[in-house]
Amino acid sequence: MHENKKALTARTLVALLPAMVIAGQTWASTSLAQINQQQLNQLADTLDVKYRLLSNMPEQCPGSTAEFCYHAQIEITSPFTAKVDGWKILYSQVYPATQSKSEQLALRHFNGDLNHISPSNAFTGFEAGKSQVIEFWVASSLLNEGELMPNYILTAQGLEPKVIKSTQSYIEQDTRLEIKPYAAVSAKTSVMQSHPDDQYANFTSAALFENYKIDDYSVDAIAHAIVPTPDAMKVFSNEAPLNLSSGIKLQLSGLEYGDVAAALKRLDALGVKQTHNGVAVNIIVRGKQQGHNGAYQLSTQRGQIQIEAQDSTGAFYGLQSVASLLSLDSMQVPAVNVVDKPRYDYRGLHLDVARNFRSKEFVLRLLSKMSAYKLNKLHFHLADDEGWRIEIPGLPELTALSSHRCIDLDDKHCLQPQLGSAINTDRDGYYSIADYQEILNFAKQHHIEIIPSLDMPGHSRAAVKAMEKRFYTLTKAGKHDAARQYLLSDPQDVTEYRSIQHYNDNTLNVCMESTYAFVDKVISEVAAQHKKAGSPLNIYHIGADETAGAWVESPACKKFIADKSNDVHEVEELTGYFIERVSAMIAKKGIEVAGWNDGLSETRQDKMPRKVASYVWATLPQNAHKVVSAHARRGWDIILSTPDVTYLDFPYELDPKESGYKWGARRTNSKTIFEFMPDNLPANAEVKKDTIGRNYVADDRTQVDENGQFTHQPLPEGFRVTGIQGHLWSEVVRKDHLAEYMLFPRLLALAEKAWHRAKWEVPYNYAGEKYDHTTGFLTAQMREQRDQQWQDFIHAVGHKELEKFDRLGVFYRIPNVVSKVIDNRLHASTIIPGLPIQFRVNQGEWREYDQPLTLKAGTKVELRALSPDRRRPGRIEFADITGTARF
Structure with a gap:
């Protein structure tokens, strides 16, 4: 596939010439013809598309006052002249452009991450070998290729759409990693620095080498190692x-x-x-x-x-x-x-199968690996905007329409092609009743509890569109009462809003009784499936986050608010009302209510059940400790979900080739997780950084406002969180084996934190304390203990657990090789010790690295690590023998 993107040979061009005169139009003519199917097919096969990052710190960011901004361009080049009009290119981009400019092209945001490029009125056609360019600015930073979605789709009215071949990613044969030939993101400092205060620009390969250096460690010590560490x-x-x-x-x-x-x-x-x-x-x-x-x-x-x-x-x-x-x-x-014994009762992993589907076989394999490291909860994210993944008896539209995506922008037969999904994608599907039963039974055998989540009221586009399909179908059949039974949207609602993921139609209408009938139906059916499997539904996660200003112009909501018996006086109170009502519905079924902290914060404590689990996903620099304290004082269970530590869809390292979102952390490797102190969140300010590597302050002392009201209090005396979970969101994870890559081996560090309480961690001060990088509560002695235990842990991973991964076929991440020149010799290592390292000079043969290298200046040296069984290499890294190589 990736070879097809290369320049066309003369023979190929000759073969195309007869097709360039179609329906009386010559492609090289000066007038533009409406594109036809054969022309569309040829352009999809031959257009070369490049997404090129120009700067992460442009001088200006037109259309935005955001702190971060990047400037980029998309180049589209045809190998032959094509005077055609009427086409569009649909493509996915995480954040929409704030402004764009082009001589002949137009860029528009459609919905969610779906955008389209089309000819402007000034378009004169494609000229052979000449690029059409559109520049744009985005209120974010672009620091790795993970956000650049594949599968740009060329489409035109009445024609069959085609994926542009040059925008298809492929799996590299040796490493089995995803390669994106259309992505042009370099590792140059001028590109990778995202802010004037960005400290991560200093993270060279040499700096990381010092950080991962291992001195005088006796490998014999790992013989008795257990992961996670026993009490x-x-x-x-x-x-x-x-x-x-x-x-x-x-x-x-x-x-x-x-x-x-x-x-x-x-x-x-x-x-x-x-x-x-x-x-x-x-x-x-x-x-x-x-x-x-x-x-x-x-x-x-x-x-x-x-x-x-x-x-x-x-x-x-x-x-x-x-x-x-x-x-x-x-x-x-x-x-x-x-x-x-375990540190926490709740030791979990959140798996998102809604954005990009994971096969049943993957889920079963994951459950077995979770149990091997004593994790006991799978938070199963089964529905979101981009997909509904579980069969619900009586509501076949949920899976018939919303379990797959295609080129149907009206969502009549499928969902829109979000997240770079191709026309016939392998990233869609759902779990049948039989599949879900098998998953529940397998989890039970592995002592793991399944906690399902079907996100509501936001993040619900898949459900909304499926029930609209049901409404139209039954209405057409004259079954008007049945059509309205589970409708989730108000047909008269003209509210204009954008969710955090830029959707304008993804929120349940919480003012309609049919919405609550739908929620009750779904939860009852899921609970019935759990009961049938002998695994009662003990806890259900409703989501309850990011409703983004919906319902303002909904007639149903205006009527609802006007009814004084509803105890809702403003549209801003509707989210809290929905969560309170659904929580009461769930609790009445004997099920514990769980949700994300932001939605739960909008509720009234006296309207909520006594038993509630709050999953806190605020980051450490954004005062996660204050959220935990506020919800602890409501008497709720707390599950730590701090993104800068627990989100495993973030990059492992500062590498533009690594995949992953980075809004909460630029790098999350095993060491950053291992150093986390979950029982004392504010104390992490002594060692953690914000998203651009700056120090921050965590003030956990009692605080009051000008009226003497508490704005923050430390945790209640003796309170401890219920647990911690890792998270694999799947927006940028397109293959099952790449999901394993994102999870392993760093999930082992998460399991370590969940199971074992290290003696070096700073104990929590229930009287309150202020922490930053200058306070010394994590003493030198405690740091020394931490560093020694880190060596014990990571040596056990490198010398024992990865060998077991090889034996069991786990596709884990092989770390990049870091290097530094010391005394004119190139030294190399990896964050995980014990792995074979190879090098080659000037693209010669690969040789074993067993001692520092003496090389001539200007020599091109490449390094890579291998799996312990030597069957798989990691990504190739270039070493600059001046000692200034960038990771």
């Missing part, structure tokens, strides 16, 4: 390790085989079989006692493995720790005694 462990170094090459023999007491079957299956895949003459594994569940769910004790001494737990989940985790202890090269586990 307490005693190592018996004088006792011989157990050799599991002959297998294991299981003896159970107080539990069923099915309770631990999934953990045994993982051991089997790692080479530890169940045999009659294997090492004895005795597992005892003594029944519920006071303590933590999932707690266990593990002994690997005196020729046998002993696991004691108070519940089957603890027994399951004990076996997973055996798998973590296992060294694949020797098939041995060391002699240890482990006493372990």
Whole structure:
């Protein structure tokens, strides 16, 4: 596919010549003809499109006063002259342009991230080899290729649309990473610096080399490592390790085989079989006692493995720790005694399958990997603006229309082609009732709870359009009452608004009773599916965020507000009313209510159920600690969802080739997650930075306004958050294996934070405290302990866990190689130790890097890391032997 974008050969041009005279029109004529199907097909096959970043700090940003702005251009070049009109190019861009300019083209925003380029009145046609250019300014920064969506679609009225081949991404053969030939984003400082105060421009390869440097670490220490780190462990170094090459023999007491079957299956895949003459594994569940769910004790001494737990989940985790202890090269586990329990009851991962669908097989594989690292909640984001992904009996339109996208801008047969989805995309689909049952059953076997989420009232375009389709179909059939039963939009509403994702039609109308009938129907059907699978729906996440000024001109809402019995006096109160009413509906079904913090903040505490889970997604520099405190004082459970630590759709590193959004953090690697202190959010100001690398202040002291009212108070005495979860939003994740790339290995660091409380973390001060990079509550001794434990953790990942990923077929990220010239020799390393590194000089043969290189000035050196099994290379990095190479 990627080879087709190259310049046309003479033979290809000759082959095209006969087609250039069509319907009496010569393409090289001076008049413009209306494009026909054959011409559209040829242009789609041959146009060369480039999206070129010009600057992240232009002198001006026309049409915007935003803090950030980038200046870019799209170049469209035809290899032959084509005097045709009537066409449009549809393409996805995360943020719409604030202004554009072009001699012959026009750029317009349509809806969501969908934009289109079309000929202006001055358009004179495509000239062979001459680019048509449109410049534009965007109120954001562009720092990696992740935001540049593929699959620009050439379309015209009455013709079959085609994807422009040069805008198709492809999977590189060696690395299996996505390559975007149309993207032109360089690593030059002039481009990558997004703000005058941007500190990340200083993050050279040499600077990162110093940050990731490892001195005098004994690899022998990893033999007894368990990921995530247990609460307490005693190592018996004088006792011989157990050799599991002959297998294991299981003896159970107080539990069923099915309770631990999934953990045994993982051991089997790692080479530890169940045999009659294997090492004895005795597992005892003594029944519920006071303590933590999932707690266990593990002994690997005196020729046998002993696991004691108070519940089957603890027994399951004990076996997973055996798998973590296992060294694949020797098939041995060391002699240890482990006493372990989880830090948090809630240890989760949020998976967005709405924006870009993930196959059922991917979800099952993910559940197995989550359980291996003792994560126990899958927050399943099943519906959003761009897709509805679960079958609901009685509402077939939800999946018939809203589970796929195509070129139907009226949303009559499918949803609009958002997020760079192609005409026949493999990024769409849904889970049938049977699929969802299988997922629920598989999760139960892995001791994971599924928490479904169908975002409402914002982020609901897929539901809105499906119910409009239902309304029109039933109305046409004369079934008017049935048509209105689940309608989610007011046909008379002329409100003009834009959501945070730039939609103008994505919000449920909360003033219509049919909306609540729909919500009740959906939640009841989902709860029924959970009950059928033997996994009761204990908690449901309603979303409840980002409603963006809808309903202002809705006649239904004007009537609703005028009715004094509704206790709603202003349109701004409608979001809170909806959440309160839906929360009461959910609680009445015996289900705990959950939602994002911003929507929940609009509710009245006395109108909400007693049991509420608030998922706090404010960033650390944006005072996440204040949101947590405010909701803790409402008596709610808190799930930490701080984007700058937990969003795994952000880039790993400062690399324009890395994928990911960056609005909450420019880089989120395993180390940034490992250093997070979740029990003391404000204390993170001592070590964390904002989105452009600046220090910030977190003031957690009691604060009052001029009227003496509290504006902030520290956490209530003794309060602790319920848990933490990672998040994989999927706007820029188009393939299942690339979703694994974004998750692993850094999900292991998230699991570490969720399971293990490190002694080096700064304890929370319930009296309140102020923190910044100059305060020293994280003492030098604590930092030294942290750094040592980081080395223990990342060596265990590099020397043990990645080998298991290779064995189990996990497509994790192989880190980039960083380098620095020291004493005229090039030194190289990676953030994860133990990986093979290769280099080549002047594009010669790849050779092993086993010691620093002595090279001549001006030599072109490339570096790459390999997976432990050496079957897959990571991305190639260029080393500047002057020591100033940029990462």
